[in-house]
Amino acid sequence: MNNPYLSxxxxxxxxxxxxxxxxxxxxxxxxxGITGATKLASNENPLGPSPQALVAAQQTxxxxxxxxxxxxYQLKQALAAKHGVDTTQLTLGNGSNDVLDIxxxxxxxxxxxxxxxxxxxxxxxxxxxxxxxxxxxxLAHTGQRGVRYGHDAQTLLAAVTPATRLLFIANPNNPTGxxxxxxxxxxxxxxxxxxxxxxxxxxxxxxxxxxxxPDASRWLAEFPNLVVTRTFSKAYGLxxxxxxxxxxxIALADLFNRVRQxxxxxxxxxxxxxxxxxxxxxxxxxxxxxxxxxxxxTQALTALGLVVIPSVANFVCVDVGRPARPVFDALxxxxxxxxxxxxxxxxxxxxxxxGLPEQNQRLVAVLAEVLR
Ligand SMILES: *Cc1c(COP(=O)(O)O)cnc(C)c1O
Numbered sequence: 001m002n003n004p005y006l007s008x009x010x011x012x013x014x015x016x017x018x019x020x021x022x023x024x025x026x027x028x029x030x031x032x033g034i035t036g037a038t039k040l041a042s043n044e045n046p047l048g049p050s051p052q053a054l055v056a057a058q059q060t061x062x063x064x065x066x067x068x069x070x071x072x073y074q075l076k077q078a079l080a081a082k083h084g085v086d087t088t089q090l091t092l093g094n095g096s097n098d099v100l101d102i103x104x105x106x107x108x109x110x111x112x113x114x115x116x117x118x119x120x121x122x123x124x125x126x127x128x129x130x131x132x133x134x135x136x137x138x139l140a141h142t143g144q145r146g147v148r149y150g151h152d153a154q155t156l157l158a159a160v161t162p163a164t165r166l167l168f169i170a171n172p173n174n175p176t177g178x179x180x181x182x183x184x185x186x187x188x189x190x191x192x193x194x195x196x197x198x199x200x201x202x203x204x205x206x207x208x209x210x211x212x213x214p215d216a217s218r219w220l221a222e223f224p225n226l227v228v229t230r231t232f233s234k235a236y237g238l239x240x241x242x243x244x245x246x247x248x249x250i251a252l253a254d255l256f257n258r259v260r261q262x263x264x265x266x267x268x269x270x271x272x273x274x275x276x277x278x279x280x281x282x283x284x285x286x287x288x289x290x291x292x293x294x295x296x297x298t299q300a301l302t303a304l305g306l307v308v309i310p311s312v313a314n315f316v317c318v319d320v321g322r323p324a325r326p327v328f329d330a331l332x333x334x335x336x337x338x339x340x341x342x343x344x345x346x347x348x349x350x351x352x353x354x355g356l357p358e359q360n361q362r363l364v365a366v367l368a369e370v371l372r
Contacts, residue, residue, distance in 0.1 A: 012132030023337045037335035040353040043315050045237030050282035056275035060268045068267035075274045091256040094264045096231040096244025101127045102259050107165040108133035114166040115159045117151040119344050124168040150178030153188045170201045175341045175351040177311025182214035189223050199227045204313040206235035217247050224249040236276045241269035290314045293354045300364040315353045324350045330370040
């Protein structure tokens, strides 16, 4: 489109392309005239949310005429207890992406730089460009010193200059499923200048069972420039409600809450998230299923002769050995939605969310047929 307003927009906005979401199930079913399609494209919880979260959400419907609690009192109390932090260290967001955007708006602008790794979560470049700041991309591992495609703590640190205000780290990363170990991340935090705010995005933390994976929220007292973001969209199964949060020093949370829109988290989301947090058994069942099925998927895809990036999250990223887009399209015609990740610099990879056993088996069988 020849957009006459493009030249009037802030320079970063002019470079932005809209985010490409996973194809919605209903859209594919409409297009194919079918029902029962399978979506393994957006890393959602195949079990859905806790039944207790659904009850809480329903109970809130009688109060929809009222504004939500702008301060999210109940949810913040529950989160503070869970993490052993003060409620003043918490910032609630309309999904954790909202928090990422808030952070970018506070610290970035023209002539300011934010660093992230090659193949990192695409919301980082979006929020950086939306703030008209400069993105500096640290090369990922090539397979020599660490897992190929994974974040490289050394290149991340080397990319930091005096102009750097933010460093985004997805741990584990989407779409690769790779992670920085405890010793790598801790050493990085120690070496980053205190003038750089380090955002460790832990959207998939609940799924990780690797013993050398760090829960960075334990280091908040030690690093006042550290922000840890979490979400209810993934293991808690509440992606549709949009609720996430940041943990940080009180000083940073004070800034975040100045910029945050007062009613950014709606009342249904607040209630459902609070209830979801209390249902540890549902999260445990979710994680168990995922761990088992991720192993199955990885083995089955490897048996097809494909190379899978080792993942600790609820998805796998697989090299299909040819341009992935036509493979994605062929899977769509079979009613299977996956995620091509060319815009992440991975044109031969598909990201496949780990679903229910029968969904995963179908995916593997159809993929084998499509690739034959
Ligand atoms: C899915 C995801 C999020 C979560 O976004 P929400 O806005 O909380 O739904 C954040 N970071 C990464 C790396 C993700 O993959």
